[in-house]
Amino acid sequence: MGRTWIRPRSLKLTSKLFFFTQTFLFSHNISYLSTANLSSITMELFDIHTHQILLEDNDDPYHSCILDVYPLEFEVAKGTYERHSFSCGIHPWYSEDSDAQMKYLTEIAADSRIIAIGETGLDKIKGPSLSVQTPVFKRHIELSEQLKKPLIIHAVKAWEQLFHIRKETNPTQPWIIHGFRGNPQVTQQMAKAGFMFSLGNKFNVDSLEFIPMDSLFCETDEDEMDIREVYQQIADALNLDIEDFAAQIARNVHRVFPTLQTPPSYFVGDDE
Numbered sequence: 256m257g258r259t260w261i262r263p264r265s266l267k268l269t270s271k272l273f274f275f276t277q278t279f280l281f282s283h284n285i286s287y288l289s290t291a292n293l294s295s296i297t298m299e300l301f302d303i304h305t306h307q308i309l310l311e312d313n314d315d316p317y318h319s320c321i322l323d324v325y326p327l328e329f330e331v332a333k334g335t336y337e338r339h340s341f342s343c344g345i346h347p348w349y350s351e352d353s354d355a356q357m358k359y360l361t362e363i364a365a366d367s368r369i370i371a372i373g374e375t376g377l378d379k380i381k382g383p384s385l386s387v388q389t390p391v392f393k394r395h396i397e398l399s400e401q402l403k404k405p406l407i408i409h410a411v412k413a414w415e416q417l418f419h420i421r422k423e424t425n426p427t428q429p430w431i432i433h434g435f436r437g438n439p440q441v442t443q444q445m446a447k448a449g450f451m452f453s454l455g456n457k458f459n460v461d462s463l464e465f466i467p468m469d470s471l472f473c474e475t476d477e478d479e480m481d482i483r484e485v486y487q488q489i490a491d492a493l494n495l496d497i498e499d500f501a502a503q504i505a506r507n508v509h510r511v512f513p514t515l516q517t518p519p520s521y522f523v524g525d526d527e
């Protein structure tokens with residue numbers, strides 16, 4: 256069955272409405288075809304860090320996710336979201352008394368549906384002290400290196416410690432700072448050190464020019480928003496066409512997460 260998804264003229268303003276209309280049409284098996292000519296441009300959209308999948312349907316029509324789950328949640332989630340992949344880890348806020356979760360993580364982390372380790376990291380504002388968080392973070396680094404899976408990192412005001420640990424452990428796997436909002440100076444240092452960046456709803460516009468285009472990803476994290484809004488905001492801030500921007504992000508995802516399933520093509524209508 257051919258499914259065609261057509262972008263409305265003003266994606267930013269109408270995406271929510273569009274999304275729900277398409278979802279309705281989709282769930283009622285009704286084909287939606289605009290009178291606009293279809294161009295050959297399609298967009299693959301990826302949300303590399305989210306805590307929920309809004310459409311609890313594996314036929315989610317337009318994007319693929321890396322759903323973040325706790326070790327003990329994985330078995331159920333794995334059966335529920337067949338088309339998506341997972342990151343699995345212990346959030347730094349909950350790293351105290353996490354031995355049981357860590358033991359279980361070690362047992363399941365090799366599962367092919369888990370394509371990233373995390374979110375893990377360091378938070379100086381919230382959670383237990385860094386002396387509790389650091390060994391748990393380092394255990395995630397070991398798993399990431401052993402299993403050759405990228406690391407998804409939550410970092411708040413702990414840049415210095417992060418640099419130090421990166422130097423000390425000298426990882427071969429990509430380290431992606433999720434929900435990145437660092438200032439231009441921090442961004443420059445991190446890019447130079449080889450970190451990668453995932454941006455969500457809020458990001459520092461002035462830092463964008465210091466993020467290499469091949470080190471950039473998009474996410475919704477805990478925001479109940481459409482990933483297309485995130486793509487649009489960043490593309491606008493970079494002064495890029497959303498199609499070109501999406502193509503770059505897709506290349507990054509295919510390179511760093513080669514087993515994340517490609518979503519169904521999202522066709523872009525000709526804007527006449």
Ligand SMILES: [Zn+2]
Nearest residue numbers: 323374476477
């Ligand atoms: Zn998160």
